[in-house]
Amino acid sequence: MQKKFLLLCLLGLLFFEVHAQKVNEQDSITIRNIYDMALLNGKSYEWLDHLSNEIGGRLSGSLEAEKAVQYTKEEMEKLGLDKVWLQPVMVPKWTRGFPEHAFIETAPGLTKQVNICALGGSVATSPLGLKAEVIEVQGIEDLKNYGKERIEGKIVFYNRPMQANLIHTFEAYGGCVDQRYAGAMEAAKYGAVGVVVRSMNLRQDDLPHTGSMSYGDTPENKRIPACAISTNDADYLSRALSLKSDLQFYFKQNCKVYPDVLSYNVIGEITGSVYPDKYMIVGGHLDSWDLGDGSHDDGAGCVQSMEVLRLFKKINYKPRHSIRVVLFMNEENGLRGGRKYAEEAKLKQEEHLFALESDAGGFTPRGFSFDTDEANFAQVKSWEPLFKPYLIHYFELGGSGADIGPLKDDKIVLSGLRPDSQRYFDHHHAANDTFDAVNRRELELGGATMASLVYLFDKYGTKSSMQSVKN
Amino acid sequence: MQKKFLLLCLLGLLFFEVHAQKVNEQDSITIRNIYDMALLNGKSYEWLDHLSNEIGGRLSGSLEAEKAVQYTKEEMEKLGLDKVWLQPVMVPKWTRGFPEHAFIETAPGLTKQVNICALGGSVATSPLGLKAEVIEVQGIEDLKNYGKERIEGKIVFYNRPMQANLIHTFEAYGGCVDQRYAGAMEAAKYGAVGVVVRSMNLRQDDLPHTGSMSYGDTPENKRIPACAISTNDADYLSRALSLKSDLQFYFKQNCKVYPDVLSYNVIGEITGSVYPDKYMIVGGHLDSWDLGDGSHDDGAGCVQSMEVLRLFKKINYKPRHSIRVVLFMNEENGLRGGRKYAEEAKLKQEEHLFALESDAGGFTPRGFSFDTDEANFAQVKSWEPLFKPYLIHYFELGGSGADIGPLKDDKIVLSGLRPDSQRYFDHHHAANDTFDAVNRRELELGGATMASLVYLFDKYGTKSSMQSVKN
Numbered sequence: 001m002q003k004k005f006l007l008l009c010l011l012g013l014l015f016f017e018v019h020a021q022k023v024n025e026q027d028s029i030t031i032r033n034i035y036d037m038a039l040l041n042g043k044s045y046e047w048l049d050h051l052s053n054e055i056g057g058r059l060s061g062s063l064e065a066e067k068a069v070q071y072t073k074e075e076m077e078k079l080g081l082d083k084v085w086l087q088p089v090m091v092p093k094w095t096r097g098f099p100e101h102a103f104i105e106t107a108p109g110l111t112k113q114v115n116i117c118a119l120g121g122s123v124a125t126s127p128l129g130l131k132a133e134v135i136e137v138q139g140i141e142d143l144k145n146y147g148k149e150r151i152e153g154k155i156v157f158y159n160r161p162m163q164a165n166l167i168h169t170f171e172a173y174g175g176c177v178d179q180r181y182a183g184a185m186e187a188a189k190y191g192a193v194g195v196v197v198r199s200m201n202l203r204q205d206d207l208p209h210t211g212s213m214s215y216g217d218t219p220e221n222k223r224i225p226a227c228a229i230s231t232n233d234a235d236y237l238s239r240a241l242s243l244k245s246d247l248q249f250y251f252k253q254n255c256k257v258y259p260d261v262l263s264y265n266v267i268g269e270i271t272g273s274v275y276p277d278k279y280m281i282v283g284g285h286l287d288s289w290d291l292g293d294g295s296h297d298d299g300a301g302c303v304q305s306m307e308v309l310r311l312f313k314k315i316n317y318k319p320r321h322s323i324r325v326v327l328f329m330n331e332e333n334g335l336r337g338g339r340k341y342a343e344e345a346k347l348k349q350e351e352h353l354f355a356l357e358s359d360a361g362g363f364t365p366r367g368f369s370f371d372t373d374e375a376n377f378a379q380v381k382s383w384e385p386l387f388k389p390y391l392i393h394y395f396e397l398g399g400s401g402a403d404i405g406p407l408k409d410d411k412i413v414l415s416g417l418r419p420d421s422q423r424y425f426d427h428h429h430a431a432n433d434t435f436d437a438v439n440r441r442e443l444e445l446g447g448a449t450m451a452s453l454v455y456l457f458d459k460y461g462t463k464s465s466m467q468s469v470k471n
Numbered sequence: 472m473q474k475k476f477l478l479l480c481l482l483g484l485l486f487f488e489v490h491a492q493k494v495n496e497q498d499s500i501t502i503r504n505i506y507d508m509a510l511l512n513g514k515s516y517e518w519l520d521h522l523s524n525e526i527g528g529r530l531s532g533s534l535e536a537e538k539a540v541q542y543t544k545e546e547m548e549k550l551g552l553d554k555v556w557l558q559p560v561m562v563p564k565w566t567r568g569f570p571e572h573a574f575i576e577t578a579p580g581l582t583k584q585v586n587i588c589a590l591g592g593s594v595a596t597s598p599l600g601l602k603a604e605v606i607e608v609q610g611i612e613d614l615k616n617y618g619k620e621r622i623e624g625k626i627v628f629y630n631r632p633m634q635a636n637l638i639h640t641f642e643a644y645g646g647c648v649d650q651r652y653a654g655a656m657e658a659a660k661y662g663a664v665g666v667v668v669r670s671m672n673l674r675q676d677d678l679p680h681t682g683s684m685s686y687g688d689t690p691e692n693k694r695i696p697a698c699a700i701s702t703n704d705a706d707y708l709s710r711a712l713s714l715k716s717d718l719q720f721y722f723k724q725n726c727k728v729y730p731d732v733l734s735y736n737v738i739g740e741i742t743g744s745v746y747p748d749k750y751m752i753v754g755g756h757l758d759s760w761d762l763g764d765g766s767h768d769d770g771a772g773c774v775q776s777m778e779v780l781r782l783f784k785k786i787n788y789k790p791r792h793s794i795r796v797v798l799f800m801n802e803e804n805g806l807r808g809g810r811k812y813a814e815e816a817k818l819k820q821e822e823h824l825f826a827l828e829s830d831a832g833g834f835t836p837r838g839f840s841f842d843t844d845e846a847n848f849a850q851v852k853s854w855e856p857l858f859k860p861y862l863i864h865y866f867e868l869g870g871s872g873a874d875i876g877p878l879k880d881d882k883i884v885l886s887g888l889r890p891d892s893q894r895y896f897d898h899h900h901a902a903n904d905t906f907d908a909v910n911r912r913e914l915e916l917g918g919a920t921m922a923s924l925v926y927l928f929d930k931y932g933t934k935s936s937m938q939s940v941k942n
Contacts, residue, residue, distance in 0.1 A: 364835070389638065393865075423910050439897070
């Protein structure tokens with residue numbers, strides 16, 4: 001039996017391969033040209049060098065974010081696109097207010113300094129800081145086990161680590177990040193006075209990792225300050241608590257929220273030669289956290305997206321649909337840019353067929369995930385052989401990206417680039433998300449892989465668009 | 472037509488998948504256990520930390536190489552293997568003899584220092600160094616175009632770069648490394664007095680990359696010194712030559728060859744429960760170059776190989792065949808360890824069915840290449856679905872590894888782990904091949920992937936072994 005099935009399978013594969021090769025010879029050549037151009041004459045690394053080293057971390061509402069808007073607009077204008085413009089969007093402005101610091105006090109005067117950072121959106125402590133006893137929990141669901149009597153007046157220490165045996169590190173992140181996002185809001189309900197969250201980091205090191213949090217509908221006077229602690233110091237704190245459960249934890253942070261300020265999405269377009277009023281977009285987010293320079297998150301995605309349009313110009317490919325690069329503002333702490341883009345697209349009745357986002361780091365690309373229907377996904381799967389020479393093998397249904405999410409309707413194909421994820425959370429939202437952590441080739445392969453997918457969607461359309469043409 | 476073929480293919484795949492899932496449920500569980508153990512309770516990173524940071528670069532014949540022999544033997548003894556022993560092997564001893572240095576002189580007193588390192592096996596310059604004019608060539612084949620009259624008395628500068636648009640960086644290496652290996656031997660025939668080779672590095676930086684070279688049968692008094700120059704300085708030298716073709720290049724190096732010294736392969740074994748006299752081996756090389764600490768090349772391969780046997784013990788898997796870990800001595804500049812192991816295996820008539828080598832860096836594993844026949848390769852391909860959850864997708868016919876090469880006969884299946892290769896040549900044979908360049912998860916995933924393949928070969932045997940059992 002085994003042999004018969006195997007034979008059937010091999011025959012099927014053989015015919016399919018022969019057929020695939022026949023129809024796709026031109027595609028193979030174009031994709032080879034795209035990769036050659038990206039690897040031999042790429043521009044994305046140079047752009048990222050500027051964004052990271054000349055501008056730096058680009059928190060929404062900061063001077064750096066505005067510099068990045070100007071810089072990327074100017075660079076797009078040099079590419080000879082058909083249109084480049086700024087799309088105004090109001091964004092929140094939260095500032096960290098250095099310095100921030102913390103220590104563990106096991107006896108009066110006996111302290112150990114630990115590495116913390118305020119979570120994005122947290123309130124400040126009092127100017128003198130906050131000192132209280134600590135209760136360690138493994139997650140939000142633990143709070144009700146301890147109850148108000150054991151939590152009230154204390155700092156809640158969320159210490160559930162990322163699960164190291166998950167191969168997809170984003171799954172491990174997804175399994176922990178509720179502690180960071182909702183930990184303060186939930187702990188406040190039990191009378192906690194502050195929150196310390198173990199950094200979302202798979203590595204043992206001394207760097208705290210920030211990230212967004214929400215107070216939900218907690219009244220302003222009930223909001224408690226929240227910080228992240230490095231993985232090494234989280235382990236230290238946990239061990240110290242096991243020896244002395246009534247130790248004191250002190251932290252001080254000076255965060256401040258300002259009124260919303262005007263910022264921009266940066267958009268460039270090559271207008272389609274056949275369907276100028278049908279749009280395909282590729283993008284990343286231009287804002288970043290403030291601790292590092294945002295090279296992986298998401299400078300990489302921005303320069304790769306710009307590179308897609310530059311590669312099309314360089315290999316002289318004239319797309320049939322209008323292809324836009326969109327650099328979204330404020331993904332990290334508001335998603336205002338993504339929402340604004342979708343809102344305006346709807347207002348102007350712009351038909352969007354395909355959107356691709358790169359927001360998982362500038363690491364070696366492995367493939368894409370898709371949020372689409374079976375017909376569109378089957379078409380994507382038929383392109384797999386074209387990507388094999390470039391070691392791109394991952395094509396799965398699943399999520400796409402935060403910024404393109406608001407475009408979702410029953411027609412658009414949404415997709416996210418999926419780079420190798422093993423190192424991503426070593427850098428994510430921390431001071432070491434810096435340019436030196438990006439490898440030029442890995443970054444360039446990502447841009448070329450994105451350009452190849454956009455090329456195929458542009459050439460063959462989506463299944464939804466073909467139906468609408470037929471109708 | 473397209474639909475029909477597609478249907479046939481999909482049907483074949485479907486049946487195959489269902490079938491594959493059925494037969495391999497136990498295998499799925501075992502492989503999941505292997506990965507869980509490696510990622511949650513791995514030992515390879517700790518071993519590598521010691522090899523890299525406590526011992527350091529392990530050039531054959533050095534004190535560090537001997538320390539590494541002792542350390543890995545002791546660590547293997549702690550694992551509860553059935554046997555651990557040292558296999559004596561005589562190895563060459565070449566020393567670099569710091570300091571080495573070089574400069575470009577465009578006019579008397581007008582010099583620019585450049586970064587070089589002696590190639591492994593090179594002779595020294597005179598104690599005062601060597602200064603001569605330079606002739607830049609794009610490869611060995613260029614020598615005959617220039618001829619003796621233009622080369623004699625000069626330093627030949629081999630400047631053909633690695634080809635950046637090749638996706639497999641080892642191919643790019645293969646296309647250049649003849650300049651390093653045979654450049655001096657060939658240039659000497661035209662009367663050159665020295666050789667400078669562009670570092671085998673895909674990145675622009677300041678680090679020279681060493682590596683083995685050979686003088687072939689060049690008489691001792693005709694051997695000319697050879698060094699590698701960093702990619703940045705190679706470009707600088709090339710530009711300087713285009714402005715001033717008669718500039719002088721100076722370099723000084725103090726290399727020395729000593730008589731061969733005694734060293735060892737380190738071997739550990741779990742004796743097979745069913746076929747104690749049939750062997751499967753997994754290994755890497757314990758020696759390294761001297762500039763860095765040899766973390767990727769090939770500390771990683773050594774600790775991953777040791778980890779395979781440790782994982783089997785930890786998950787309580789008792790192999791049917793005898794499984795050996797072999798840490799080969801002297802891969803870099805002699806391959807004496809690999810040859811010695813094969814020679815003794817032949818002398819003792821030990822039947823070796825399968826050999827797996829890890830010598831391509833401790834990066835995220837992508838799969839394996841195989842040197843075997845179609846029947847064995849078909850068996851490997853049938854295991855692909857088992858590896859898919861771990862994003863292991865690359866199973867191709869091709870080379871295996873240098874150290875296991877001497878075992879090749881018409882029965883043995885040879886295989887090489889194939890990690891992501893994009894960053895490998897940033898570090899290869901240079902001062903930045905250091906522990907900090909290794910990511911713990913990537914290293915551990917490699918060990919688990921190797922263990923999974925060894926497990927499958929142990930459980931199902933090779934096609935050659937099954938034939939011999941049937942016969």
